[in-house]
Amino acid sequence: MSVTLxxxxxxxxxxxxxxxxxxxxxxxxxxxxxxxxxxxxxxxLRYTDRGLGLVPTGIGKxxxxxxxxxxxxxxxxxxAGALVCSVGVAGGPPDLPIGSVVIADRLLDWDDKCxxxxxxxxSVPIAPDPYTDREAFEFDPELVSxxxxxxxxxxxxxxxxxxxxxxxxxxxxxxxxELWHGRRLAEEASWLAAEYGCxxxxxxxxxxxxxxxxxxxxxxxxxxxxxxxVSNHDRQSGRESARESFFSSGFEAGxxxxxxxxxxxxxxVVDDRLP
Numbered sequence: 001m002s003v004t005l006x007x008x009x010x011x012x013x014x015x016x017x018x019x020x021x022x023x024x025x026x027x028x029x030x031x032x033x034x035x036x037x038x039x040x041x042x043x044x045l046r047y048t049d050r051g052l053g054l055v056p057t058g059i060g061k062x063x064x065x066x067x068x069x070x071x072x073x074x075x076x077x078x079x080a081g082a083l084v085c086s087v088g089v090a091g092g093p094p095d096l097p098i099g100s101v102v103i104a105d106r107l108l109d110w111d112d113k114c115x116x117x118x119x120x121x122x123s124v125p126i127a128p129d130p131y132t133d134r135e136a137f138e139f140d141p142e143l144v145s146x147x148x149x150x151x152x153x154x155x156x157x158x159x160x161x162x163x164x165x166x167x168x169x170x171x172x173x174x175x176x177x178e179l180w181h182g183r184r185l186a187e188e189a190s191w192l193a194a195e196y197g198c199x200x201x202x203x204x205x206x207x208x209x210x211x212x213x214x215x216x217x218x219x220x221x222x223x224x225x226x227x228x229x230v231s232n233h234d235r236q237s238g239r240e241s242a243r244e245s246f247f248s249s250g251f252e253a254g255x256x257x258x259x260x261x262x263x264x265x266x267x268x269v270v271d272d273r274l275p
Contacts, residue, residue: 003036004078006051007273009266010068012088012207014043014056019255022088025263026054038077040070045077050274053077057086060177061111061210068214083143083223083273086211087266089258090173090203090228093186094237097230099159099166099257101265102173102203103151104226105144107137108196109209110176110189124191136172136198137212140222144170147225150268157264159257166230166261171202173226175209182242186235203228225269229262231255 011022026032032046032054042063045055057067068084071077090102112134116125151168158165174189193199208226215221231254236245245251 002076002078003034003045003047003053004051005047005053005082006275007083007085007270008053008071008079009270010055010057010064010084010086010211012057012059012064016059019252020259022259023054023056025259029267036076038070038074040074041067045071052270052274057207057211060206061175062177063210064207065210065214068211069217072214072218072220079220081223082220083225083270084211084215084220085224085266085270086208086226087262088205088207088228089231089255089262090205091181091232091234092203092230093200094233094235096169096202097162097164097166098232098254099157099162099261100230101151101156101166101168101261102228102230103144103147103168103170103265104173104203104208104228105139105141105170106172106198107139107208107212107226108172108174108193108198108201109134110174110192110204111178113192124188126188126192128195136196137209137216137221139225143223143225146272147227147265147269150272151265154261154264154268156261157257159254166257168265169202171200172198173203173205173208173228174201175205175207177206179206181234181236181246183235189234203230204234227262227266227269229258229260231258
């Protein structure tokens with residue numbers, strides 16, 4: 001007998017040193033009385049009697065795709081009709097306040113490109129990959145619209161020492177396995193988003209393109225949603241180098257607010273699907 005889910009939440013990590021677990025807020029908010037081992041997963045799938053499932057995918061597109069495919073292919077889990085929701089932290093451009101939440105309407109694979117040595121022939125040393133025909137993944141517009149409406153009732157935490165309050169926005173999610181930081185790389189990311197007609201990007205993360213690809217292969221992509229809380233900005237803000245900015249003591253200061261707000265928005269959507 002399989003476990004039938006009405007909603008499945010996929011955080012990326014549970015035990016990353018130094019930052020809050022993306023799974024903990026869900027364990028605190030719901031009673032996950034059941035657990036089942038699924039072949040191909042690195043952790044048990046936990047579930048409630050209301051049909052909410054929870055399992056971390058692991059960091060990166062490869063881990064996310066493997067976890068999602070294992071869930072889709074398993075006879076132990078029934079995902080037919082289930083909302084699948086990636087929820088976690090993300091980077092973002094500097095004009096988006098820390099703690100803001102991005103509901104993705106498009107998803108662009110940052111790694112699907114061709115990179116060159118800088119040679120002066122072009123201002124940006126990248127181009128679309130000529131051997132793939134991928135375009136940006138588009139989330140179901142009705143699902144995104146419903147999430148936007150439900151998000152209006154979510155209360156967002158304001159981080160300490162903020163210049164502007166966080167907000168809920170909808171836009172492009174840029175996913176890549178490469179953990180990057182800095183102005184020059186942000187210019188390249190913006191160029192690629194514009195090249196695919198989905199600029200500006202609002203969130204940068206490392207899992208959702210793998211999740212979306214696996215769901216699409218199994219016919220579940222129309223029930224997929226990505227909700228990401230901005231925990232840090234993707235480039236330095238002052239005269240410091242990108243390396244100095246990334247390894248500064250305050251770089252991870254927004255993780256708690258970013259995660260808390262992403263979960264607050266996602267819970268509004270998930271609870272709408274549960275009995």
